[in-house]
Amino acid sequence: MRKIVLSAILAVFSVPTLFAQDVAKDVEVKNENLGKGYNQWSIDINGGISKPTQPFTPDHFSDNTNLFHADLGARYMFNNKFGLKLDFGYDQFSAGDGSMEFDGQYFRTNIQGVANLGRIFNFEDWTKRVNLQVHAGPGYSFMTNDAFEGNDNMANFLVGLTGQIKLSERVAFNADFTMVNNISQSYTFDGAENAALGEDRGFDGTIFNASIGLSIYLGKNTTHADWYVEEKPTEKLAELENRIGELETMMDDSDKDGIVDHLDVEPNTIAGVAVDAKGRTIDTNQNGVPDELESYLTKTYGEGTTAANASQGALKELIDGGYVNIYxxxxxxxxxxxxxxxxxxxxxxxxxxxxxxxxxxxxxxEIGSTEYNNALSARRAESVKNILIAAGIDASRMDIVGNGEDTSVAKESKLARKIVRRVTFKIK
Incomplete structure (x- = not known):
């Protein structure tokens, strides 16, 4: 028993050293942000049973379930993992069946370190309503008994485990089990002097509490530190990647006219033809032929030449020159x-x-195997051929050519790869 208690003492008094940087960082962030996204204060109210186990004189023992035990505490969480608690406890116990009669009362107050195991061990990965806390710390206590006058003043050290079930953002149900070890307890729980039993004045008294109750959360924020889950870096990274993806989509330029699609009124203009600031083909005389194409036809084939009456050689040149593409x-x-x-x-x-x-x-x-891409290029040509057939062109006038991978652009460039995923034509 002493080894257990001494180990708990070492653990509790190690908390300030082990987590000083964590708390300091938390305070620093609080100063910078002038507040947190979660509440830090709570009131813990519990009631239940107690069981003194030692010391007792022969023929004296208590009931296994002494009614009653009560404690009231105020807790402050430095962050969602560690905090401090100040509480007051009361126990009443009496003789069990077959024991010599006695009646006693026990009062204590303790300051305790609290570790929120639910957040430390990431309970949120499998539940958002169940939590577990461990608490331990020193305190002052005294006992009264009908067998002696006055108070038996002593120090104590307790360690306990509290299970929680979240009922709402403001209230959680608690079930607690605590062991209290007294230091310098002068009397037995039945009221005899320890000295008469030859007992020392070290850890010479133990009492157990089992109780249920509520944690009532205080503060203006929605969530208390008990249940607050910090956003994980992987989640932030995924969110950032999604935003970058959205920006990349917004920056797509399907017709390669220099105007991104989300600003392009005509996202299907002919490649290489000049457009205005909204992506519209410039057609000054409103004859349905882009000015740049009309200028080329006029310069090459004479004044008055338009898309409607240009020589078939001009149209063939446009098609064979790769100006007509399907992406x-x-x-x-x-x-x-x-x-x-x-x-x-x-x-x-x-x-x-x-x-x-x-x-x-x-x-x-070039993404994927060469064999797969050869087949894919042929399937794309077949898809376009079917559209041409539906538009009234006889299938016998068209031949499918699968040219496979186009290696003329940088394989690493996502935008450059859009240019080569295409079907083009050759007149013969």
Whole structure:
């Protein structure tokens, strides 16, 4: 018994040393933030039974369940793991069946260190309503008895374990078991002098308490330190990664016109054609042909040439030159909605030139195996061919070409890889 008590003393008095930095840091943060996100004060009220075990004179012993025990405490948590508690306890005990008669009362007050095991051992990973605390510390006590006059004054040291069930943010149910060891107890619990028994005046008295009660939480915050869970670094990292992902999505530029999609009014403009600040194709004369394309046609084929009446050679040059592309998301064979309209260039050319044929050429980026990407590029070309068939082009006029991986861009660049996940065309 003495070894157990001495070990508890060492543990409690080690708390200030072991956790001084933790508390100091907590106080520093409090000064900086002028408050915490959780309440720190509580009132603990318990009632139950007591059992004195020693010392007793022969033929004297107490009931196993002496009614009653009561204690009232005020607790302050430095953080959600460690705190201090000041409490007052009262025990009443009397002779058990077959014992010589006696009647005694025991009063104590203790200051205790509190360790919130639920937060130390991360109970929140499996429950948010069950908690466990250990408390221990020294105090003063005195005993009265009908067998002697006055008070038997002594010191004590207690250690206890408290289970908690959260009822609400303001109240928790407690079940506590505590062992109190008295120091310099002059009388036995039945009222005889210890000296008559030859007892020393060290740890020479033990009383156990079992009680239930409530913790009532005080403060303006929603949660008390008993239940407060700090946000884990991994959760913060995941949140940050999600935000970065959202920003990357917002910065996508599907039509590569220099205007990100979330600001682009026309996110499907022809690649290489000048746009205004809102991503709209610049068409000054409102004839449906972008000014830059119209200027190219005029310069190359003469004044008055438009997309509607340009030579078939001009349209063929645009198609064969890689200006007409259909883009895909990673590992997808469904064309991006923003680029489907580019298929119309080939539809118009093939309908205007019934003898012409076209290769439908698919590409993939370098992510994944070469064998897989070869097949993926062919499936993308097949998907676009099916759209052309649905648009009225005979399947016999188109050949599928799976060109596999396009290695012309940096494999590590997420944005560059968007450019090469495509299908393009070749007139023949």
């Amino acid at each position: 895909f998301d990673t590992n997808s064979t469904t064309p991006s909605e923003n680029s489907v309209s580019s298929i119309n260039f080939l539809v118009k050319y093939l309908k205007a030139n019934p003898a012409a044929r076209a290769d439908v050429i698919g590409f993939a980026d």
